[in-house]
Amino acid sequence: MSVLLEITDLTVGYETAAGERVVLVDSVSLRLDEGEVLCLVGESGSGKSVTMLAVLGLLPPSLTIFSGSVRFRGRELVGTDDETLRRLRGAELGMVFQDPMTTLNPVRRVGTQIGRALAVHQRLDAKARKRRVVELLASVGIPQPAERARAYPHQWSGGMRQRAVIAMAMANDPAVLIADEPTTALDVTIQAQLMEVLAQARARSGAAMVLITHDLGLVAQYADRVAIMYAGRVVETGSVWQIFDDATHPYTRGLQSSLLGHAGAGRAYAIPGSPPSPTQRPAGCGFAPRCEFAGKTTECATAAPPLVAFGDGRGLACPPALTAPLRQDISA
Ligand SMILES: Nc1ncnc2c1ncn2[C@@H]1O[C@H](COP(=O)(O)OP(=O)(O)OP(=O)(O)O)[C@@H](O)[C@H]1O
Numbered sequence: 001m002s003v004l005l006e007i008t009d010l011t012v013g014y015e016t017a018a019g020e021r022v023v024l025v026d027s028v029s030l031r032l033d034e035g036e037v038l039c040l041v042g043e044s045g046s047g048k049s050v051t052m053l054a055v056l057g058l059l060p061p062s063l064t065i066f067s068g069s070v071r072f073r074g075r076e077l078v079g080t081d082d083e084t085l086r087r088l089r090g091a092e093l094g095m096v097f098q099d100p101m102t103t104l105n106p107v108r109r110v111g112t113q114i115g116r117a118l119a120v121h122q123r124l125d126a127k128a129r130k131r132r133v134v135e136l137l138a139s140v141g142i143p144q145p146a147e148r149a150r151a152y153p154h155q156w157s158g159g160m161r162q163r164a165v166i167a168m169a170m171a172n173d174p175a176v177l178i179a180d181e182p183t184t185a186l187d188v189t190i191q192a193q194l195m196e197v198l199a200q201a202r203a204r205s206g207a208a209m210v211l212i213t214h215d216l217g218l219v220a221q222y223a224d225r226v227a228i229m230y231a232g233r234v235v236e237t238g239s240v241w242q243i244f245d246d247a248t249h250p251y252t253r254g255l256q257s258s259l260l261g262h263a264g265a266g267r268a269y270a271i272p273g274s275p276p277s278p279t280q281r282p283a284g285c286g287f288a289p290r291c292e293f294a295g296k297t298t299e300c301a302t303a304a305p306p307l308v309a310f311g312d313g314r315g316l317a318c319p320p321a322l323t324a325p326l327r328q329d330i331s332a
């Protein structure tokens, strides 16, 4: 399987007025193979969105890539000029964000906007472009698409708008789709439906996808591989089955317990405590203040553990778990 997107040691943050660096995304390495779905999972503030905004060249001006590399089909994107990045987005890299109105222009007709996305990247005459817009809207389940294409975004429901965003993301047949909590802002009754629209659009095109989500149910349903983030770092990676059946990092195991309700009948388990803020991260492992195994070795306190490859395609950033199986302690 060939690698499409390769992120290596990506570090992103900002500098304070006093010249101190605040690191939000810390030495993140991730790989996306052709056609696969990689789910990026982690508590709020763990750096999922900042990582993917950095990949897309869409960081807010206050944030900087301090170091690291992002390669798309072998080509370095860090330091690439804005125009090249703009061309890549929308052509090779499709995006679906939580709020459809971050993508849609409120004062332009939906069909015109999708047509423009096509016009930028494909040479079609006006008639062929209109036909393609209608096809795209039909493919994401918009009824009477020719008529509806003439409406403005505010005339559509939130679910319809997100369908339009999916249509726009797919317009130029991208190789990679980046979907950041694509259904979270929608009414819960239509979230599953919308996720299925996105998954089907992706499967039809064969694009690879990075899906950012808090919902481990969606991960189980759609992921091929999973990367777990905590306090700006990737702490565990593996195939979806490795992560669900054989989670090794204490944080991943905590997440799993929350999903499975290990606290007992009717009670949801939550990992005690909360993640450190980027300005107050511990010197050692970011999870140490919440980890019941912290202090078992000095490694937990000295430096943030690197992600070490072990076993069959797995990665783990917890030295004690690499040398002594913590899961025996956990299940004891
Ligand atoms: N423009 C910014 N300036 C300063 N700090 C920022 C900025 N954007 C994000 N952050 C901080 O960076 C950290 C990572 O944020 P990010 O949005 O990537 O988290 P996330 O994992 O996507 O969380 P969520 O699940 O809530 O979307 C957070 O502590 C956040 O407060």
Ligand code: SF4
Pocket (backbone or CB within 6 Å): 249, 250, 251, 285, 286, 287, 288, 291, 292, 293, 294, 295, 299, 300, 305, 317, 318, 319, 320, 321
């Ligand atoms: S490195 Fe130490 S503190 Fe961090 S998760 Fe592993 S055992 Fe816990």
Ligand SMILES: [Mg+2]
Pocket (backbone or CB within 6 Å): 048, 049, 050, 180
């Ligand atoms: Mg986010």
